[in-house]
Amino acid sequence: MEIHDDSAKQFKAEKQLSLRFFQVGIALANDDDNIQERLSQLDEALSTLINTSRFKYVEGRFSLTSHEIRLIALVYIQTLEPDILMPYIGLSWYEQGPMLSLDKLLFLCQRGSKRALISKNVLCGQVFDWRLLQCSEKKLLTESVSLHIELRQFLHTGQVTLSNDHFVKLGSSTVQDVAFTSCFNPNIDLSDSQLFELGTTDPRMAQWYTEQLALLSGGDFGYFSDEQAQDLTLSEIMLSLVGLILNANSKCVFIFIEKLHTKHAHALQKMLEHGQGAQTRLYFFTLEASNTNRDKSLFRVIECQPPSHKSLVCAWLKLSLEPDEAKAQCIATRYPVPIYLMSGLAQAAKVTLQNNADFWRELQLRCLEELNKGPEDLAKLSEPRFKLSDMVLSPAIHSQLYELVGRIDRQAELQSLLQRFTPGCKAIFWGRPGTGKSMAAEAIAGELQLPLYVVNLANIASKWIGETEKHLAKLFDQAQKHNAVLMFDEADAVFAKRSAVESSQDKNANMGVSYLLQKMEHYSGLLLLSTNLKSNLDDAFLRRFHNVIEFTMPSAQHREEIWQRMLSGISNDALTKSIGSLAQRFELSAAQIINITESALLQRLIEQHSCIDPESLARALKRELAKQHEGFMAQHEIKAWLQGN
Template sequence: MASIQEEHNAIVAAERHLAQCFYAFGLALKEANEDLEPAATQLHNATTTLAKTTRFLGVKAWFDLTDSEVTLLALVYIQTLDPDCVAPFIGLSWFEQGPTLSLDKLLTLNDKYLSKRTLLAENIGSSRLFTLGLLNQSSHYMSLSCAVQISPLLQQYLQSGCVSSSDGALFSAIKKYGIDPVFSCSFAKEQHKIIAKYTLLNHDNAEQALWYGMQLAAHSTLSVSQFIGEAEEGKQYDSQILQVELAELLLKNKGQSVVIYWPNWVSYLHIAYQNLRAIIQQLPQVYIVTMAEPQQRKHDIEHVDERVIVMPTQEKVASSWLALAPESQARFEARAWQLATHYPIALERMNTLSQHAIQLMHTPEDYWSTLQAQCLQTQSVGCDELAKLSQSRFTLQDMVLANSMAQPLKELVARVRYQAELKARLPRLNSGCKALFWGKPGTGKSMAAEAIAGELQLPLYLVNLANIASKWIGETEKHLAKLFDSAERHNAVLMFDEADAIFAKRSEVESSHDKNANMGVSYLLQRMEHYSGLLLLSTNFKANLDEAFLRRFHNVVEFTFPTETERMTLWLHSLGGNADDDLLGVITPLAHQFELSAAQIINITETALLQSLMAGRALIVRSDIACALKRELAKHHAGFMAQQDILKWLQGGHHGPDAIV
């Protein structure tokens, strides 16, 4: 701490001494002394002393300035810091305009022999002092007669040793990032260091490219700033503005090396920005990380390191999940593999999700289940108006299914779970899984889709067919492409209910409408062939689908009405603990007498429970079921015989006085 104070005292003393010498030279000039050399020598020595203090030497090194440039900077700095030092120059020809000396007079004072020829010969106008905006003039063109001002940020640094951030900068605040274990596990070690002035990332995802660039910087222990001036597409900035902002960025970082993530740097390589390119090339502490289209790669960039970012395999992603896990949980390879295969989480988000799961878990054993829930939540993103994101409430264990339906559904789940193993053994295997559910309404097709998504812990997209179809040519295909891309990106289960409305048979072309409809079906055939996720279609009428679709399904499952035994199980499962003992005693004849679908049984139970609550009863009684049953059958125009069947069931055993249908 003492050395810092001593350094500060030395700088203050040098500033005070230079201000005094500046003032003394002005007085000598004003008094028309014949011998100005002593005053000029004192001024020169004082300027040199200030120029050799720590902060000035730092600026000199950062921007590669000459001794003459630094002494000129010291003169401008001191007259800005202490304007009174130029007071004696008032009324003299040296004081040409404004409250400060002109560049012409400052160049003269810069030399103890009061000669400006040396600096003029060095072309002071092209000095980095001016090209980087460290010094500037009010005139757009360099003029010896104009006053010179120092950059406010540079003045702030030279005076206090630090720089505060300012609003509206084209470069983001400088940050240092830690090393992400995911990067270390996912990419080869030779990719972990910046090895060139320019690093060009061959990738089409801006967020992942930014994360990759940050990790390159982290492995090289460098700070990062991001060029954020691309608010408007195609907008570019004046070269001088960029050069000034670049200098300010280095001031804020105190001359330390910085990686600038500049996504569209290649677009600044044309001739209008040659000064900017030259300056960046000459600043050893500046590194550029950029992205470019294939046709732009390496264009006009020397010594470029082109990085082709190949996304890691599922094995490496699984290894990354294991590396993120707490030490006690780092042996569960199967759980890590499940996350890698089920959830295409962006690499840059994996560490955040893992840390969040660690915070939320109650015990170490909860880590993987908590993390899986976090991954599912992250992937559960809707596709605007084209599909509804449905939260799965069931698994296959919640369904009562005949073996002819249960087995194919289990195969669908297994096909998704063992997709990687199947692909490894059968390299020509098409990715993804497609299935058709068909059968009468209420037999469980939609519930099965939800149960499969719940079994796999994947998001479920229920397609909104009304918003998919469009009367405008080509719009339907665009909607489908957007839908499939979104579902594929989130590895969602994609469910087309009432699929025959859009997967209908192609017809003879008799009008433009027929042609467009056939084009839509043809596009679907092509797109579903290459869909890498789980695609489910449901319909009441299998015959309405185009036959070309059937070949592409891995499973075609017919959903039938439940048998008597299955209906009894459905009744007991649906009623749960909400039925009284009398009702439970007559479930068998209820299941025998009424051939109902699973959906109908659920509807009847819900209505019966509502009836019991309205009557102030805690449990459902036989009469509640009878009333709800009558209402459900009325939907299907059940007649007198149905009424008699309900009455027969209702009177089939002991019942209370309120048992009225």
């Protein structure tokens, strides 16, 4: 039913009831013979008040009996007009607190026939189940009762404002999310109040989905907001729901409770089956149970299946400023951001657009930023600073690296054309330290504009049986969620050959290797392994990789190109002319060349110079070679290079 504005009628009825309430007290105090007449007048005033729109609304929303709504009216009027209780003081009609006892309220409600009300089990009615009238669990007749604070607010003003510390929070969305309507087409029977279990373990996804269902159905949405709410009793849950129901103004109400305990679910289901709040239409939603103890028969399951690639593309196109199907396809393929964040990311991209900036480029940056919030406790985020064009490598290595990029970039096309295509790509980078393995992983992530997670093996491995598998499962699940480029650096430490089983520790290690094989098989992103010695890796791993790429030491020609790139703009003429000879004489890795350049430049800056000369480079070169015990043997070559011989 709708709430009509009959405030004037209610105000008049309240005044009349106050007067009749007071007159009954006077008659009782004076032991008047006309007490029955006064009780009849009180009864008529009660009937007038409970037939005003706010009281009728409460009666219908909570399926109350006429006697229950009368009790509410009596408690309400004595709360509103405490002076009417003055004649009752001498009668000792209230024994605990400045309100009439429950016993006396029943007397006034039924014209003195309180026993008739008790026989009708009014004390077990829904007015107490909903905590609209509040007293102890025992409902002693000698105690006073109070009115639910939000019910009082509603009866007095016709509306409810939930406080900031209220257990139930109202939803913030007022407009249907395009991502929801594009990706989901829920067909749910909402004819009766029900309990639902959502097929997801992500609380944010479940809450967003419930709110979107409420908007789609024209209902109100509320949720229990914090961990404290999970420890509430059923009575406290009911108490918290009252304000939300009164605020709904005849609309159905969708309530999300992250962890709905089985005992609460049974009680709520019983409440719904008995028509409690029949006009309210309450729909309770909770997460998929992480254990098997929940009674599934209580719930209707809603499968929140991942949306199709086509629907994601459709959603991005609707959210865009410049519809471009090719770019929408790219965003949908590369950036599996949570569906409930899509609209927010698109809006952020629109807000930050400047002048002629490309919307899709801004959106890509927002999506990448979101995906970078990955498994930091298990893997280190490495921001892609390079692309493959920044590396100096042989044509054969370059070709294989671009093939890895293409396999991820064209994955959707490959899957549509090849019936037995398996998503994902796995490659091994091996070679001497400093030859560019880590930089190549970063460059590939830069080409794909995807986050790069370098696995922290120290946080993964565990001496306790079963713990390593748990850590790896979490790592792969989170990396899959973020479509990350996942790199195991120095992989031979974990992916080593399986040993003969001589102890429980060996058995545990071999089980870890087998588990890794299983997880790698199902990883649909790009997985890279880096090792200095390929021979240390288990043969079972090698057979499962698409590419095994050897990073060799750079040739003299490549060394010269690396030197030129590193020294561009920071070397004097003498050094620039001698770069060719430097590259021919010293077989160095790219990492060593970088270290030498940085060390030489630092020396020159300390000496108040901004250009590297041959002498400062020679000193840095000597220190680098000394790390490999080649300092003494290389002195002649360095001297010859300085002399131009």
